[in-house]
Amino acid sequence: MIEVTGLRVRGRLRDCSLHVPAGRVAALVGPNGAGKTTLLHTVVGLITPDRGTVRATGDIAFVAQDKPLYDSFTVAETLTLGRRLNRRWDQRLATARLAELGIPLDRRVGRLSGGQQAQVALTLALARRPDQLVLDEPLANLDPLARHEVMRSLMSAVAETGMGVMISSHVVSDLVDTCDWLVVLNAGRVQVSGDIEDLLAGHRMMTGPPELTLTATVVGGSRTEREQSWLVRGAPVADPRWRTRAVGLDDLVMAYLRSPEAAALPRLTGVQA
Amino acid sequence: MIDFHLDRGSGVSTYLQLVQQVKQALRLGTLRPGDQLPTAREVVELLAINPNTVLKAYRELEREGLVVGRPGMGTFVERSIGGATLADHTRLRASLSAWVRQAREAGLADEDLHALFGAVVREVAA
Numbered sequence: 181m182i183e184v185t186g187l188r189v190r191g192r193l194r195d196c197s198l199h200v201p202a203g204r205v206a207a208l209v210g211p212n213g214a215g216k217t218t219l220l221h222t223v224v225g226l227i228t229p230d231r232g233t234v235r236a237t238g239d240i241a242f243v244a245q246d247k248p249l250y251d252s253f254t255v256a257e258t259l260t261l262g263r264r265l266n267r268r269w270d271q272r273l274a275t276a277r278l279a280e281l282g283i284p285l286d287r288r289v290g291r292l293s294g295g296q297q298a299q300v301a302l303t304l305a306l307a308r309r310p311d312q313l314v315l316d317e318p319l320a321n322l323d324p325l326a327r328h329e330v331m332r333s334l335m336s337a338v339a340e341t342g343m344g345v346m347i348s349s350h351v352v353s354d355l356v357d358t359c360d361w362l363v364v365l366n367a368g369r370v371q372v373s374g375d376i377e378d379l380l381a382g383h384r385m386m387t388g389p390p391e392l393t394l395t396a397t398v399v400g401g402s403r404t405e406r407e408q409s410w411l412v413r414g415a416p417v418a419d420p421r422w423r424t425r426a427v428g429l430d431d432l433v434m435a436y437l438r439s440p441e442a443a444a445l446p447r448l449t450g451v452q453a
Numbered sequence: 454m455i456d457f458h459l460d461r462g463s464g465v466s467t468y469l470q471l472v473q474q475v476k477q478a479l480r481l482g483t484l485r486p487g488d489q490l491p492t493a494r495e496v497v498e499l500l501a502i503n504p505n506t507v508l509k510a511y512r513e514l515e516r517e518g519l520v521v522g523r524p525g526m527g528t529f530v531e532r533s534i535g536g537a538t539l540a541d542h543t544r545l546r547a548s549l550s551a552w553v554r555q556a557r558e559a560g561l562a563d564e565d566l567h568a569l570f571g572a573v574v575r576e577v578a579a
Binding site for chain 1: 500
């Protein structure tokens with residue numbers, strides 16, 4: 181469980197509040213510069229906020245964006261470092277995981293592929309057997325296949341341990357099917373926080389002729405001479421002149437990011453999702 | 454055993470795809486009472502999806518009485534769907550294959566096949 185209340189970090193975060201229940205795989209998305217890294221650093225205790233509180237249950241392991249690995253170390257030496265630096269350390273888990281991934285222990289880290297380096301960094305974090313794993317852009321600079329492999333092995337670890345995960349990314353498609361909680365951060369503010377299925381079920385895309393007036397909670401959309409199209413929150417509009425379709429995670433995130441004044445924070449405001 | 458796969462562009466939610474694939478396997482007899490469904494971890498390893506999605510699909514199948522979860526052991530098929538036995542399935546499948554070959558020889562495209570099959574199903578039911 182991660183709970184953030186009224187968080188303020190000067191110039192970076194403004195009054196951020198969110199609650200992610202235990203065992204969830206939460207996606208933290210937002211454009212570059214939105215404050216994702218600052219929020220994660222505050223959650224894991226690397227930054228002391230100017231105002232507000234952070235509560236997280238259990239042990240947190242954190243993997244920073246610039247993977248904290250030494251290029252000149254072998255993989256085995258990297259594990260030794262991890263073992264020496266951490267009180268809780270599962271060497272068997274680490275070696276078994278690397279063997280399964282086919283990463284040789286005697287290889288220098290600098291000679292591994294980007295995907296393998298990401299896996300080593302993830303293995304170091306998992307060997308601490310955390311209750312909560314926090315990953316800052318673990319998929320950045322990886323090719324699509326490596327991204328898939330990292331997410332696959334991460335999901336497998338979640339299946340085995342039931343740990344919670346918070347993972348930041350600016351590529352929403354990487355998080356579809358793997359994350360079950362969504363946090364959208366935009367210009368230092370939390371815009372959305374909620375269960376992904378509830379959010380998708382609670383929004384829809386409505387398209388209709390330009391003269392119609394829409395009576396619904398509009399998040400965002402567009403209007404042309406021939407038609408208007410809106411992403412709305414809440415119950416569908418009964419008027420048959422509106423065509424309704426379900427929204428995907430991409431649609432939802434994009435609509436909120438384009439309308440910074442809109443917000444969906446069901447847990448905090450009681451707004452019907 | 455069942456081989457799950459995902460159609461990511463289908464618009465059908467992932468959990469529902471898993472439910473539908475188990476039902477399809479039950480109808481075709483590839484899954485039979487007593488068979489074990491893959492563990493959440495096995496499905497996750499295969500599809501790279503959130504384990505909660507697999508558990509949700511299994512809960513739905515359990516709610517419908519099709520499978521039963523035995524703590525610490527796994528999830529097992531409780532009953533099949535449809536009245537036909539495996540022998541019936543094999544026989545019907547053979548005659549349908551023959552029909553499809555004849556239709557193709559007559560120059561029908563796949564779309565025509567589906568349309569004709571659908572029309573006959575509706576006709577006979579009515």
